[in-house]
Amino acid sequence: xxxxxxxxxxxxxxxxxxxxxxxxxxxxxxxxxxxxxxxxxxxxxxxxxxxxxxxxxxxxxxxxxxxxxxxxxxxxxxxxxxxxxxxxxxxxxxxxxxxxxxxxxxxxxxxxxxxxxxxxxxxxxxxxxxxxxxxxxxxxxxxxxxxxxxxxxxxxxxxxxxxxxxxxxxxxxxxxxxxxxxxxxxxxxxxxxxxxxxxxxxxxxxxxxxxxxxxxxxxxxxxxxxxxxxxxxxxxxxxxxxxxxxxxxxxxxxxxxxxxxxxxxxxxxxxxxxxxxxxxxxxxxxxxxxxxxxxxxxxxxxxxxxxxxxxxxxxxxxxxxxxxxxxxxxxxxxxxxxxxxxxxxxxxxxxxxxxxxxx
Ligand code: KG4
Ligand code: ZN
Numbered sequence: 001x002x003x004x005x006x007x008x009x010x011x012x013x014x015x016x017x018x019x020x021x022x023x024x025x026x027x028x029x030x031x032x033x034x035x036x037x038x039x040x041x042x043x044x045x046x047x048x049x050x051x052x053x054x055x056x057x058x059x060x061x062x063x064x065x066x067x068x069x070x071x072x073x074x075x076x077x078x079x080x081x082x083x084x085x086x087x088x089x090x091x092x093x094x095x096x097x098x099x100x101x102x103x104x105x106x107x108x109x110x111x112x113x114x115x116x117x118x119x120x121x122x123x124x125x126x127x128x129x130x131x132x133x134x135x136x137x138x139x140x141x142x143x144x145x146x147x148x149x150x151x152x153x154x155x156x157x158x159x160x161x162x163x164x165x166x167x168x169x170x171x172x173x174x175x176x177x178x179x180x181x182x183x184x185x186x187x188x189x190x191x192x193x194x195x196x197x198x199x200x201x202x203x204x205x206x207x208x209x210x211x212x213x214x215x216x217x218x219x220x221x222x223x224x225x226x227x228x229x230x231x232x233x234x235x236x237x238x239x240x241x242x243x244x245x246x247x248x249x250x251x252x253x254x255x256x257x258x259x260x261x262x263x264x265x266x267x268x269x270x271x272x273x274x275x276x277x278x279x280x281x282x283x284x285x286x287x288x289x290x291x292x293x294x295x296x297x298x299x300x301x302x303x304x305x306x307x308x309x310x311x312x313x314x315x316x317x318x319x320x321x322x323x324x325x326x327x328x329x330x331x332x333x334x335x336x337x338x339x340x341x342x343x344x345x346x347x348x349x350x351x352x353x354x355x356x357x358x359x
Contacts, residue, residue, distance in 0.1 A: 001074035001332055004059065004098070005324025008091030009083025009111050010137070011035075011042045012317070013054040015062050018324035020074075020332050024121055026066045027321040029314075030054050033178060040177050048086035055094045073102055075336075077327020080108035081344030082138065088343035096341045105336035107327045112139055112349045114322035115274045117148070117329070118311040121321055126271050126309045131261045133254060134349075136274030137163035137180075140209045140254075141349070142261045145271070148329050153350055154261050155207025162250060162276045165211035169246050172219045173239050183243050184279050190237075190244030195221060197249040202256045207264070209257065211250065218246050251282045255289055262306060268297035269307045278316040 002025070005016035016027035032050055036042050063069060078095030081088060092108070099106035115134055119126050131154070134141045140162045142155035160168065163180055170179025175186065197217050200210045225238055258270055270290065276282065290306035297304055315321060 001328065002068065002072050003075045003077055003324050003328040003331060004073055004095070005109075005320035005322075005327055006055070006059075006076065006078040006091045006095040007111070007114075007318055007320040007323045008051040008055070008087050008094075009079045009081070010087060010318060011047050012319070013051045013058060013091075014318065014320035014323075015055070015059045016320035016324040017062060017066055017068060018321065018328045020328045024321050024325070025068065026062055027319055027324070028058050028062050028065075029319050030058060037177055040171070042084070042177075044084045044086055047084060048090050051087055051090040055090065070098075070102060073104055075099070075105045075107065075327060075331040076102070077107045077109050077323050077331065079111045079114070079323050080337075080342065081110065081347035083111060083343075083345060085343060085345040088345065092341050092343050105331055107331050107335060108337045108342075109323045109326045109330075110347060110349060110352055111318075111323070112136070112141075112274075113326050113352060115139075116143065116145065116151070116271075116349075117326055118273050118315045118319075118322040119271050119309050121315050121325055122309075122312060124309065126269055126307075129265075129267055130269035130271050130309075131258065131265055131267050132271040132273060133258050133261075133277075134274050135162040135254065135272065135276035137161060137167065139274060139349075140211070142207050142257060143349075144261075144265055144267070148333075149352060151349065151352060154265070155209065155257060157209040157211065159210050159212040160215060162209070162211060162254065163274070165215050165250060166247075166276065166279075169215050169218050169243075172215070172222055173243060180275065180279070184247060184281065186240050187244040187247040187281065190240030190242070192244040192248035194241035195245035197245050199249055199253045199256065202253055207257055207261050209253065211253075214246065214249055214253075218242055247279070247281050251279070251285050254282065255286055258286075259289075259293060259306075262295050262297075266295070266297050268295045268304045269309065271309045273311055273316065275317045277310050278313050283310060
């Protein structure tokens, strides 16, 4: 079955074609970064208006580029939550109208299930069971994956998500939107040991996260030190050192909790997905640490090092390939959504574990 994927939950308009037998045929992403940059963050109304203008030409281009026609389409999958209500509606209405016109089934997809399964777009597909660290702008979750749809929640954030902490901290340091990638680039020139920032909630049992205190620690340090007389070069160094120290603290915290989750579950495969999994320091730090870490995994209890799997960079941040993939898996398993067009700006991923909750 050839499945169209449509993603419009926030500030990327994306379409994809996924063949249930052959895998990903192609995908296109239009980023709205330039549109929102002047406002320092996403303006929901502008996002919706732009999605409406982009969706049709983007799909037309994808079909042309891949040499396919609408008559070959067997299903349409689209993100119906979580995300910005207006932005979600543009993709939902477009996808549902398309499915209706083509007389093929449509499927409402949970955006975070897309991120969760994005590593399966690669040739080196991780095989369940594994632990997934889902780190995006709105989520920081540890999930045990036993099969498609068989998810057990191990830990969640009590306040800010990891990406949100990156974005808010970037704002504190005066960096432009989107904060995460800017902060990460700046951190490459900084000294990560310059400031001893907390590794929140690592000194107590459990797998939950809390990042708002870390952001506040950066804010108070920055507000205190940046007021002092200093040259532009010194101010730049302060900013880079704080960025690097913050990044090290958040990555250490994520890594410590991941190791704890793997040991608790007796698993030796770790998947990291969502926008923050694009972070270069995170990848280096996780790879270095886990290549030297052994876990007693499996029924035999034999010790093995941890396999860490990331989606390639193009599938870490928002894209429609991951939505088409989930659509293909669920549509070929016989699922399809009802006739009403609804979106769910707030949609806990935990509901997917209950049969029928995602229809
Ligand atoms: O998955 P995603 O594209 O959208 C959501 O579903 O939220 O994730 C976006 C988040 C933003 O908070 C962004 O700042 C963060 O991922 N992000 C990064 C990096 N690239 C994106 N954070 C740190 N380092 C990066 N390189
Ligand atoms: Zn996302």
